[in-house]
Amino acid sequence: MDTCSPKQVNTMKDLTTRQQEILTFIEHYEWRNGYWPSIREIQEKFNFKSTNAVMGHLRALERKEVIERIPGQARTFRINRPDAPEMNEIPEDATEVVDIPVMGDIAAGYPDRVEPAGEIGRLQVDIASAGYSSRRRSFALQVRGDSMVDAEIYEGDMVVIEPRDPHDGDIVAALIDGETTLKRYMKKGNEPPYLKAENKFYPELYPINELTVQGVAKAVVRSL
Amino acid sequence: MDTCSPKQVNTMKDLTTRQQEILTFIEHYEWRNGYWPSIREIQEKFNFKSTNAVMGHLRALERKEVIERIPGQARTFRINRPDAPEMNEIPEDATEVVDIPVMGDIAAGYPDRVEPAGEIGRLQVDIASAGYSSRRRSFALQVRGDSMVDAEIYEGDMVVIEPRDPHDGDIVAALIDGETTLKRYMKKGNEPPYLKAENKFYPELYPINELTVQGVAKAVVRSL
DNA sequence: TGTTTAGGTGAACAAGTGTCCATTGTCAAG
DNA sequence: CTTGACAATGGACACTTGTTCACCTAAACA
Numbered sequence: 001m002d003t004c005s006p007k008q009v010n011t012m013k014d015l016t017t018r019q020q021e022i023l024t025f026i027e028h029y030e031w032r033n034g035y036w037p038s039i040r041e042i043q044e045k046f047n048f049k050s051t052n053a054v055m056g057h058l059r060a061l062e063r064k065e066v067i068e069r070i071p072g073q074a075r076t077f078r079i080n081r082p083d084a085p086e087m088n089e090i091p092e093d094a095t096e097v098v099d100i101p102v103m104g105d106i107a108a109g110y111p112d113r114v115e116p117a118g119e120i121g122r123l124q125v126d127i128a129s130a131g132y133s134s135r136r137r138s139f140a141l142q143v144r145g146d147s148m149v150d151a152e153i154y155e156g157d158m159v160v161i162e163p164r165d166p167h168d169g170d171i172v173a174a175l176i177d178g179e180t181t182l183k184r185y186m187k188k189g190n191e192p193p194y195l196k197a198e199n200k201f202y203p204e205l206y207p208i209n210e211l212t213v214q215g216v217a218k219a220v221v222r223s224l
Numbered sequence: 225m226d227t228c229s230p231k232q233v234n235t236m237k238d239l240t241t242r243q244q245e246i247l248t249f250i251e252h253y254e255w256r257n258g259y260w261p262s263i264r265e266i267q268e269k270f271n272f273k274s275t276n277a278v279m280g281h282l283r284a285l286e287r288k289e290v291i292e293r294i295p296g297q298a299r300t301f302r303i304n305r306p307d308a309p310e311m312n313e314i315p316e317d318a319t320e321v322v323d324i325p326v327m328g329d330i331a332a333g334y335p336d337r338v339e340p341a342g343e344i345g346r347l348q349v350d351i352a353s354a355g356y357s358s359r360r361r362s363f364a365l366q367v368r369g370d371s372m373v374d375a376e377i378y379e380g381d382m383v384v385i386e387p388r389d390p391h392d393g394d395i396v397a398a399l400i401d402g403e404t405t406l407k408r409y410m411k412k413g414n415e416p417p418y419l420k421a422e423n424k425f426y427p428e429l430y431p432i433n434e435l436t437v438q439g440v441a442k443a444v445v446r447s448l
Numbered sequence: 449t450g451t452t453t454a455g456g457t458g459a460a461c462a463a464g465t466g467t468c469c470a471t472t473g474t475c476a477a478g
Numbered sequence: 479c480t481t482g483a484c485a486a487t488g489g490a491c492a493c494t495t496g497t498t499c500a501c502c503t504a505a506a507c508a
Contacts, residue, residue: 016454035300036259038495050457055497060454074298074464074495076259152378152446222376222444240484262465274487279467284484298465298494 015066022046022057023066026077036075148182151198157222161215168193171217182217239290246270246281247290250301260299372406375422381446385439392417395441406441 015023025045029037037045042054061067068078143157151171153159159173159182166172166185174183174195187193195213239247249269253261261269266278285291292302367381375395377383383406385397390409398407398419411417419437 018455033300034302038298039497040495048456050459051496052458052498053456056455069496072463072496074262076257076299078258152376154376220444220446222446242485263467264465272486274489275466276468276488277486280485293466296466296493 015064016060019057019060019064019066022054023061023079026067027079030077036077038075143182146199148184148198150200151182151184153182153198153217153220154222157220159217160219160221161217166193166213166216172213173215173217174213185213185216239288240284243281243284243288243290246278247285247303250291251303254301260301262299367406371421371423372408373423375406375408377406377422377441377444378446381444383441384443384445385441390417390437390440395422396437397439397441398437409437409440 022042025042026037029041039051039054039058042048043051046053048054058067058069062069066080068080070076143153143155143159146155148154148171153171161173166187168185168187170185171182172185172195174181174185181197183195184198185193186196246266249266250261253265263275263278263282266272267275270277272278282291282293286293290304292304294300367377367379367383370379372378372395377395383397390396390411392409392411394409395406396409396419398405398409405421407419408422409417410420
């Protein structure tokens with residue numbers, strides 16, 4: 001796909017060739033090893049004399065929102081792949097399928113406290129059709145409550161959730177009053193974020209803390 | 225070696241309950257976060273007062289060849305799952321899964337006359353979650369138009385269609401004016417059946433003949 | 449000509465993190 | 479009773495690793 005065109009045509013966004021190389025290495029490393037590289041491993045791969053060379057590129061990638069990192073913690077990358085194709089442009093290899101556990105009884109806790117046996121089923125959605133970006137981590141929830149009817153999500157729907165930090169406008173799975181419900185995540189500028197129900201009969205605002213948001217909704221599946 | 229105790233039946237191999245818990249946590253953590261936990265994060269999760277409690281269990285898991293680790297390196301796990309399903313294949317405990325072609329340009333003809341090459345993608349939904357009843361010949365459609373907004377089905381949604389005779393109240397894929405749209409199939413008693421758009425701005429009734437109805441909608445999938 | 453941006457060097461620090469030692473306790477098997 | 483596997487405490491050490499500060503080069507830009 002990406003042939004070496006003379007122009008500075010980057011695969012995604014406005015990544016520099018170097019930045020793209022770094023990103024590719026990180027992705028490949030994880031693919032091969034199952035865990036992420038350390039800064040110094042990246043340094044070594046590119047024969048940098050200083051770890052700060054790597055740091056600079058990572059900072060750039062973070063600024064361009066291509067990757068996410070947990071400050072101070074080793075080997076913790078997250079890659080934001082905007083390669084989730086639009087509905088109409090499903091690639092040829094779209095048969096790639098992800099197996100998603102349906103966490104039915106999630107209300108009492110967080111996903112990582114839910115026993116695997118707690119699944120009420122499994123949902124299989126191919127990457128393209130569900131807007132899947134990372135093949136791990138995601139799970140599905142069955143919607144309880146009517147807090148999102150104004151966003152056309154109804155009780156009983158299955159929502160594919162990808163655990164990641166939300167951005168303004170995302171629909172998120174939020175733990176409120178011990179129950180996981182869907183809310184719209186709103187964050188304007190430097191103001192504190194808040195959650196908003198898409199139902200005119202619900203209170204507009206909800207309190208939010210670090211533990212509230214469990215993930216971002218990527219797709220809806222409804223049985224008729 | 226093998227102490228054939230009558231009880232203590234562990235999920236896999238001969239893992240202790242505690243070891244199984246640790247393993248499960250590690251797997252869950254990675255599945256949720258995309259990277260592996262540190263020793264101290266495991267310690268914290270289980271309220272151990274010492275990291276060495278974790279070390280003991282990890283050593284045991286390594287000895288039993290359930291996990292692998294790279295000595296001295298942070299957050300580098302490998303999990304040997306003898307039952308690990310391939311990325312694309314469906315685990316045994318999953319409900320039956322159907323592979324559905326997404327027929328994008330279906331308006332001009334009937335589903336069974338459409339070439340497989342006409343697919344714009346594939347959708348994989350398991351039977352339970354999509355209310356799938358028959359695995360034959362089903363296909364998916366991307367909704368164009370707003371004829372079903374009052375039934376909470378919107379433009380861009382993917383609808384799983386099962387070709388069969390409709391019953392009263394079913395949502396059907398109907399060929400009207402050379403385009404496939406969704407309509408509600410109505411048949412009361414001995415009266416002739418008719419189709420009804422679930423949009424108050426559309427005409428209520430549509431003509432119907434044998435060839436009009438292409439199938440019955442079984443599920444909706446929507447990307448967010 | 450000064451300024452910005454990308455890319456990089458070098459060195460040092462501090463927090464994150466894996467590892468190890470010595471000890472305690474429980475419980476089932478021999 | 480002894481032995482060994484399992485479980486856990488407590489503290490300490492040293493390597494791994496992310497981070498930062500100061501400084502450099504080159505190209506692009508206005």
